[in-house]
Amino acid sequence: MDINETIRTQLAHRTIREFKDQKIPREIFELLMEVARRTATSTGMQACSIIHVTDPEIKSRIAEVCKQEYGARVPELLIFIVDQYRNDQIAKEKGCFVETARDMDRFFAAFTDACIMAQNVVIAAESMGLGTVYLGSILNDSEKICELLKLPELTFPVIGLGLGYPNQNPQLKPRMEMRLRVFENTYTVFENYLDEIKEYDEEMRTYYDLREPGRPVDSFSNQVVVRLKQYNPKRQEILNVIRKQGFDLMIK
Amino acid sequence: MDINETIRTQLAHRTIREFKDQKIPREIFELLMEVARRTATSTGMQACSIIHVTDPEIKSRIAEVCKQEYGARVPELLIFIVDQYRNDQIAKEKGCFVETARDMDRFFAAFTDACIMAQNVVIAAESMGLGTVYLGSILNDSEKICELLKLPELTFPVIGLGLGYPNQNPQLKPRMEMRLRVFENTYTVFENYLDEIKEYDEEMRTYYDLREPGRPVDSFSNQVVVRLKQYNPKRQEILNVIRKQGFDLMIK
Incomplete structure (x- = not known):
């Protein structure tokens, strides 16, 4: 069967942790953001955003949270976030003050949007020869990430993504059938x-x-x-931080 | 700037809701599953799974939950799920009975895995001329979906995805800057x-x-x-169903 370029890229996915000391050209970065923009979004609400971390100080503090030193060395670092703040503001400016912007349904819709947007960017990047590394480890201390990125209420960090030109060529990692x-x-x-x-x-x-x-x-x-034996209360108790960011957990 | 085929596909993304009465060839379906397999996964744990819904009765009951009649007509229907059940079983078979498989950290890692896997499949499908529709509406009644798909503890439905050959050619939907x-x-x-x-x-x-x-x-x-005015207690109270599926919310 004939396999097209897109799928060839997808089948060749490896995490890249070492990058060349080479910036991503501005036009390529903007193209990635245009791909992000065109990603499917729950009920058209576009309730996620991206923080592009360029400040080396913030980057290195994020890498500390991640406990992954290479986090500070990724040429470009994006943090995808749940963002119900923007739409809540739009509603308020229209005189609509509903509490439903705070519910976990909106949270999960935005969380899903953020993840699929991140993966859309990953594939676009890989199709242009860039390497990527997901940083789920930003959730080691989600409260600290909120603070570093000055995330307002109704926002929450979902996943980090490092991007750059690969300086390694790792093997494909075997996967379960x-x-x-x-x-x-x-x-x-x-x-x-x-x-x-x-x-x-x-x-x-x-x-x-x-x-x-x-x-x-x-x-x-x-x-x-x-x-499974690894234990990190700050990760496990993630819902407390989500509530702190203004979401209503609605637990019975 | 030269835009490659992958990105061209991504920039042309539209939701497809009407499909030709034409099945997806088995080899194409299997290729999509191979792409799913190669998707990045949090700490290599592969903690998400896919339910391929082929039974017309289950499909139509899912479409009822979605309140989207076209849901029953999608040629292929996939439900991506959080799956910490498998790894919990593996640990137990190795004599390890830890409670951390139940925590929300594992839930979110698996939820993220499921979303990025879904988007990887979407792009592979679109690159081969297939159309896709996300069904976030399966969460209108996540408890019912768990029941229909006989989801065991430590699993949870994340998102539905309909796939097939498009029978419409909708315009690109404008997006925010x-x-x-x-x-x-x-x-x-x-x-x-x-x-x-x-x-x-x-x-x-x-x-x-x-x-x-x-x-x-x-x-x-x-x-x-x-x-934002739309109100659906079953969606809002999603955490109660997640807890029912065996996860420990760890709310302080």
Whole structure:
């Protein structure tokens, strides 16, 4: 089957953590923002925004939150945010003071918008030879990110994205078979997951062995255990910060 | 500036609601799933899954939840879901019974994974001439969707996606200028949003007038007011269903 350029780019996706010391030309950056603009958006409301972090001081403070030093070195850093502030202001200027701008439905619609916009930018960037790294780690301390970026009420950081020209060419990371992730009509529960992922576990061990020979290699299932044991109250208690930013959790 | 095919596709994005009565060939569907598989995923955990809804009965019940009759007519319907169930099972099979699989940090990581995977599939589909429609409306009744798809604990529906060959060629929908949505370093609050979006409001009026002549046309700011006034307790109280699915909200 003939695979087009777009899909070829998508199938070749790797996270890039080392970038060349080369700025992204302004016209390319603007094209990325135009792609962002054209992204699908829930009920047309366009309730997400982007903070383009260029100040090295703010960048390095974000990298501290992320606990990923390369965060400070990414040539371009974007933070995608939930933004119900703008539409709430528009409504108020029209004399409409409704509380529904604060509900979690609006929050999730905007959160979804922000994620799909980020991925749209990722693909556009990769199609032009740029490398990307998602920084989910901004949520290590979402309150600090709100403070650094001076996010007003009804906004919230969703995900960070580093962009630049790649200075590494990492291998594709093995992924679980899709028969374990795509189900027809109803969710499929497997009897024994370790059996099902046996080959994948092995593939991951080989991948790590090749990537960093000599280092203890790890299977996927071991990584799952390690990850699930990780404990960070600030991440876990994210809803408290969301409420602080003005959203009404509406818990019964 | 030279614009590549990928970006050309992205800039031409429109929601498609009418599809030809033509199935998506199996090899194309499988390629879309391969693109889904290669999508970036938070800490490599692959904590989202897809329910491919093919049963006309389930499809039409989902369309009822969506209150969008075309939902039942989309040739292919995918529901992207948060899936921490699989990794929790893997951990348990390894003798690790941690409660952190249930926290909202894992929920949001998986939610983000699901959204960016959906958008990756959208672009791959559009690059092959398919049309797409996001169905955020599955969250009109997330509890019902969990029931219809038999979603186990630690899973949750994120977004629906309809796919097929387009049977319409709608105009591009005007979007707000990005200067109102992209800010440098810190969030920019504007003094008067209605002033800032004056031209955009006008552009939207013209767009609707051309789309459906004779129908009362609407500006963006009017739509914001209408949307914000919409009230659906089942959508607003989404966190209660997330908790019912086994997640620990960790509200202080």
